[in-house]
Amino acid sequence: MTQEVRGVVAPGRNERVRIETVVIPDPGPGEAVVRVQACGVCHTDLHYKQGGISDAFPFLLGHEAAGVVEEVGPGVEEVAPGDFVVLNWRAVCGRCRACRRGRPWYCFDTHNATQKMTLADGTPLSPALGIGAFAEKTLVAAGQCTKVDAAAPPQVAGLLGCGVMAGIGAALNTGNVSRGDSVAVIGCGGVGDAAIAGARLAGAGRIIAVDIDARKLETAVRVGATHTVNSGESDPVEAVRELTGGFGADVVIEAVGRPETYRQAFYARDLAGTVVLVGVPTPEMTLELPLLDVFGRGGALKSSWYGDCLPSRDFPMLIDLYLQGRLDLESFVTETIELDDIEKAFQRMHDGDVLRSVVLL
Known part of the structure; x- marks a missing residue:
């Protein structure tokens, strides 16, 4: 059964973002629905908004995120409902020439969810980096979910999803x-x-x-x-x-x-x-x-x-280092905000006033 959630959408090049109703389909084979708990505001999202990455508007922005798996589709073994995960935008295929040579961090055929999230009127959305996490829930490929220790706060764990890991x-x-x-x-x-x-x-x-x-x-x-x-x-x-x-x-x-x-x-x-x-x-x-x-x-x-990372290897390790007090991820969080504050957060980021604004959901 589909779900309707609130999400931040970039409707067109350099237009102000809008809070829209986003329709989340049931997860299909190899897919997962994640309840997003926190998502960092990254320069890449601003580039999507400005049309600097592609013209596939409207975009569902947000990608530097952590949350809890709510539901998985057929054939998913990597994660299960209730797992605390960091989302990544390079779900490795395991079959390309890089993966077969034992270098999956170079995977040449990374993938995202097959189904599309849409606006309420059925307009397909393009999720930023295949994630689209400025939303209460999102649909991703299960391989984009990396299980980590749930003792880590989501506002710091999610940072590993992009900039900090890079x-x-x-x-x-x-x-x-x-x-x-x-x-x-x-x-x-x-x-x-x-x-x-x-x-x-x-x-x-x-x-x-x-x-x-x-x-x-x-x-x-x-x-x-x-x-x-x-x-x-x-x-x-x-x-x-x-x-x-x-x-x-x-x-x-x-x-x-x-x-x-x-x-x-x-x-x-x-x-x-x-x-x-x-x-x-x-x-x-x-x-x-x-x-x-x-x-x-x-x-x-x-x-x-992406820091030549392998999320399944690197994310849990870095979270463990954070929990041991050896990696200060808190220093990267300048402020926590709500979904409605993202346009202002883009401006603060552009002006160099913040290291990271993080949306808490």
Whole structure:
């Protein structure tokens, strides 16, 4: 039997979001209905609202979420009703060439629910990142549900669903930061700060936060940065080198996604060091580097997809670290809000006033 819930819908490009009635179908084979308890307000949702990802309006926004499985469809074995889960947007297929090679975090055929949620008049909705969690309930593929310890508050657990996992994974999984490494993170928003927290978890010896916003640099120190560089006041490449004995950092994580900051990351790393791109560029951006420098500096230039995470492996581990007091997820939550406050939260996020606004349902 279908259900009707309240949800936040982006009706068209750059239009204000609206609270609409959303129709949730019964879960079909391989699907699950989740009662959403909390969902973070992420830049990706703003990009959907602005039409920067696709034109498949109307969108049901929200994806960085945690909640409780309410109902599952036929054939579902991963989760059961009553499980506390974090939602992920890369449900691995288990069959593609990446999965068959034992690298499911690179899965090339991730999937979402087959059925569509709709507006009350039957208009199909496009759920953000296949999730659509700015709603009291949502329909997802069961593989998008990762069971974690229910002792974790939903407002912090849900952050693993996107930004925090992307940043931590960029440091731990993609950058392979290890004990004693020097790490520089360029761009200290939610993802960059999570990369700093990941570097701290790995035991990095020197963690350098780089940003043009003094407020963001203060927050970066709270989550684990040992040094800061205001790149609006000094050359970040020279500053990082000065802080690393003149050599550059072992790992530089670029969390902005712009050609100019990528070049900074490239030249701020040590010889044979690693650059990790986790900031998401826009389609028109291009990059030019001297090929001799690419060869001569050696090392690795990597892109990090969702922190190269495997949700079934990484989400429970990070929740356990949080419960042990070793990962401060609370620091990422600036405020908790209601569904009706999302338009204002987008503006605060755009203005750099918050690290994360989290909707509580």
